[in-house]
Amino acid sequence: MIKVVLFGACGKMGKVIGKAIVDADDMLLVGAIDPKFTGENYGKIIGTDKISLDVLGSIDEVKDDFDVGVDFTTAEAAYDNIKKVLLKGKRMVVGTTGLPKESIEEIKNLAIGNKTSILIAPNFALGAVLMMQIAKQIVKYFPDVEIIELHHNEKIDAPSGTALLTAELLSQEMKKYNLTHKDATKIEKLPGSRGGKVESINIHSIRLPGLVAHQEIIFGGIGQTLSIRHDALSRECYIPGVLMALREIVKRDGFFYGLESFLE
CATH class of the missing domain: 3.30.360.10 (Dihydrodipicolinate Reductase; domain 2)
Incomplete structure (x- = not known):
């Protein structure tokens, strides 16, 4: 099972992705992070009784181990989230746009230096x-x-x-x-x-x-x-690409930009 932490879990995209992760047979959502909804039941937010998980305010509150983080937040929040995940030696899939080029270069070096991997994709459709x-x-x-x-x-x-x-x-x-x-x-x-x-x-x-x-x-x-x-x-069109990215990023090391990196 691929253990996933989702940043921006209660946003428009976050809710759709969260439901897809919960429904996937090979994935387990171990952390739903969204500071605006801290303490709320995430299963109720996304309309499922398959999980009982409270929304957390930050990754520091995630108690379970995880394999990969997914970020659909804002550029400023994503930058901090990405650094925390990569410094833990974990992998990352990012759909947040607006990251400056200098930040992306820093993230690339961080992923390589910590022997982990990250995909930043402007579009998952x-x-x-x-x-x-x-x-x-x-x-x-x-x-x-x-x-x-x-x-x-x-x-x-x-x-x-x-x-x-x-x-x-x-x-x-x-x-x-x-x-x-x-x-x-x-x-x-x-x-x-x-x-x-x-x-x-x-x-x-x-x-x-x-x-x-x-x-x-x-x-x-x-x-x-x-x-x-x-x-x-509809936002559901992004789900096949996000799930593919999650399945692929755990197999790879390094920095990847654009979902086409994973297309054969």
């Missing part, structure tokens, strides 16, 4: 991961590309981690083949109207109620356009 992999093939032939990402209006960071990772992957591919994105725009009558940039790739962020998580990559060519889009219609 298998469809989104495949979208990025397909886009890497397309950009070789259509280097003029822009990204539109759409999320619910309660998301606190922009652009999304998925959009940033997509732009980074495409930029790397363009550099490899010495390709450029042509854009003659010199004047923005409204600052920011062309979106933010990763290298030469523009990213546009939309935040509206009613949305969950969506991304469209638009490629332009002479006399044609090509678009690929992924729509997360």
Whole structure:
């Protein structure tokens, strides 16, 4: 059994992941951490009678041994949680976005130094991961590309981690083949109207109620356009990827970024 500690256990994603871990035959939830709900019965929160577990305020309160921590919190909280888990020599799966590059580099060194492992993934939806992999093939032939990402209006960071990772992957591919994105725009009558940039790739962020998580990559060519889009219609779409990550991270050592690291 893979023994799991879940950070952000009572958040929107946390509740869905917690229920999935409890229902998995090869996993055991030994810690549900969320300071805002300390002392509450976690089984009642996620609607199951399969466990009797009180929500804890921090990992320091977890009495049982565990194999891996899962974090879906905020960047600030995740940074502290990750360090505590890795310093214990345990493994980590992180879906929290917004971690600065310097923090990620520190986390990488910490995982390697403590002979353990961590996966940081901006997106756990298998469809989104495949979208990025397909886009890497397309950009070789259509280097003029822009990204539109759409999320619910309660998301606190922009652009999304998925959009940033997509732009980074495409930029790397363009550099490899010495390709450029042509854009003659010199004047923005409204600052920011062309979106933010990763290298030469523009990213546009939309935040509206009613949305969950969506991304469209638009490629332009002479006399044609090509678009690929992924729509997360419910948070359950992330569960197969999260469970796969938990099963894989316990077999591996080192630092991994992006769920594609575990795809054959």
